[in-house]
Amino acid sequence: MIKRTLEQVANMSNAELSKPELRLENVHGVSIDTRSIQKGQLFIPLPGPNSDGHQFVRQAYEKGAAAAFWKRDMPNPPEDIPLLIVEDPLQAMQDLAQSYRHQTGVKVVGVTGSNGKTSTKDMIAQILSGTYSVQKTIGNFNSQQGLPLTLLALEEETEIIVLEMGMSAKGQIEKLSNIANPDIAVITNIGESHLQDLGSREGIAEAKFEIIKGLNPDGLFIYDGDEPLLQALVNQQNFLFETLSFGKSDTCNLYPVSIQLKGSGTEFVVQAFPTTTMYLPVLGLHNVKNALAAIAVARFLGISVESIKEQLRHLNLTSMRMETHEGLNGSLIINDAYNASPTSMKAAIELVHSLDQYSNKVLVVGDMLELGPKEEDFHKEIGHYIADKHIQHVLTFGPLARNIADGIKDKNQTIEVKEFIDKQELKMAASSLLDGNTVLLIKASRGMKLEELLEGLTS
Template sequence: MLTRSLADVQMMIPGSMIDERYASVMIHGVSTDTRTIERGNLYVPLKGATFNGHQFVKEAFDKGAVAALWSKHEPNAPTDVPLIFVEDSLVALQQLAHAYRKQLRTRIIGVTGSNGKTTTKDMIASLLGTVYRVQKTEGNLNNHIGVPLTLLRLKEETEYAVVEMGMSGFGEIELLSTLAEPDVAIITNIGESHLQELGSREGIATAKFEIVKGLQRDGLFIYHGDEPLLQARVQRSSLSHIQTFGMEPTNDYYPLDIRVQADGTAFTVNRWSDETFHMPLLGRHHVMNALAAIAVARFASVDVAHMKEGFLRLSVTKMRTEVIKRPDGVTIINDAYNASPTSMRAALELLGQLTGYRKKIAIVGDMLELGEQEITFHEQIGEMIDPQKIDYVLTYGERAKAIAEQASKRFSKGHVRSYHDKVELATDLQKIAEAGDIILLKASRGMRLEEIISLLNK
């Protein structure tokens, strides 16, 4: 993590000022939240529509901060503590992170995409971690605040850092890429997330492609080669080092065989037809993420044996096809972290492919931020659910009613139900589910569908 004197920090933030009395004060790490601040931290007070972190500077010092930033336009600056005066505390945080990144020898892997970026981040870190000292984005710190904090948490001895980059509008990925200056930039895919803000899949592709803006001059760009929207943008670019992954044999990396098994997914890759990779994740769609991770591992000269080891010991961020074995004999696939039409279809197809279970129950909730076509997208999900492969469909939320309306046209009476109350849904689910059954949970983050798991325990 960032360990510097205030004089060093002042040099890293253009236009900032400090009282020379405090120039030798050493800071160890950076925090923007007094609830989690640690002794020795530099506190960065951020300002939003409904909060102002400058009001908590005294509290930050009381909890162990040794210095703080202070925006010059904020009144009543304390006079008895070490402060660095800056024009804007958020911009200063970003400038500090960028300056620190340029001082490090760490190689940065930047990952974005509509779906799968967190799982891909976890895979890359696991594969590289078999050989190198690696850090990765913690939790979901992937925005204009989270990425700077991720960079500032890097240890000086870290050899590779895997940095997830998220966005909701144009210009955001460009900012993050420019801050991180990745050695490798990856786009996992182009889906429908953020259609409400970006208007079309073309707009989403344009926004995601911004990740190349900060790519090192000799850096490697890895992308989903089956996506025409990305192909077109690559052709118009001046990128010199490019690799692709996908299902089609025109890609640099593509699967020869995929087998979804009870304990995970096994697959082979064109580069090594006699080697089988196995990962403790369920679903063919995760193989695309794995191919991107393999491309990065080869860039870093990780051999096949270490790649296989990395997949076997893979630990992914919670609520990404997380398998939960309940004491009552019911299995739950908790994939409730987020959802788009692309990832919803993949999850339902996975549930349909699984064998060895008495009943298969899909619990699906609203997919958010889909714009004017949101009901159409939900209807299309309802139309694709196969009653020959899935036994029950329980929906939660106003938009998800459209899933139920379409699915009920083909399912037996009572096997498709729509809810607006999680307690009622969980109560009915307990009557349906028995030992040997499997349940899928899938919805956008705002629906908090995972709460149904705790309700089942009551």
């Protein structure tokens, strides 16, 4: 974590010390939450939905904080507490993080995309950790607040940090890219998340493409070559940095020539290494694509194919992303309940469809959120997609997911479809379908909390 004197922190964050006589006092880390603040940390008061962090500055100091930011136009600054006076605490934290990033000399890998960015981040960090000292974004600390906090938690001896970059509006990825100044930038794909804010997939692609704004001219830009919107944006540019595409198509720089599901994992061969079979301990073509992006990062950083293969075998993804569990009566439960969009929903359904060793395939699907005015149409489209697959049972949860049920009934009367608004009733119905021939998928947006079904469905 950052360890600097108050004078150094002031210079790095464009702040003014309220007590210059304390300029040589040290700060060890930062915090935005008095509930978890540690002795010696810098407290950063940020506005929240119900309160402003400035009202907790004294509490932070009494709990051991070394100092705190204070917004210049905020009245009544406490005179007995060391303060760093700034125009805006969030901007000051971002400036501090950017300065610290450059002082450490760490290499930065930035990852964004509509789907798969967390899994791709985990894969990149796993592969690189066999050769380098690596840190990565923890949880979903990928926002205007989260990314600077991740950088400020960086240990100075760390060689590479893998940063996830999230957004909900145009300009946000550009801001994060300029803070992090990545040496390698990755766009996993373009889906439909944030259509409510960005209006179209073209708008989403342009917003994700902002990741190149802070990219090192000597760096590498890695993108989904199966996505025409990204390819069109790449074709319009004249980059100083290298570019590399990955995907299913043989027009990409990296693509798989074979993919086989093996138990609860996936074997695949990349055209660039035709004699090497890679193994992922997770299921799905979309995870193979994520692995290709991670492999591209690793090869740019000089990591051998054998080391990549070995590290992928030991992959441990962030929870609720294609987690496999032993279900009741010998069934297989796939928990992919962390989030959902039409793109990721189709990928998960395709996976279940392809698991030929199971004769009874059950989908438990809930609402996909933040899809804008066409949200009902997107859900019905998922129903039409399911109708063409080898699926026996579909259980929907939530008001929007009813449109999935309607879409299935439009095109396929043989799939048994049931709709639920009570989670306990849903769990009872799902458990009654489980046996040794059954695979059951749990998939919905994070707000639906469908992972709560696992207790009662797993052994």
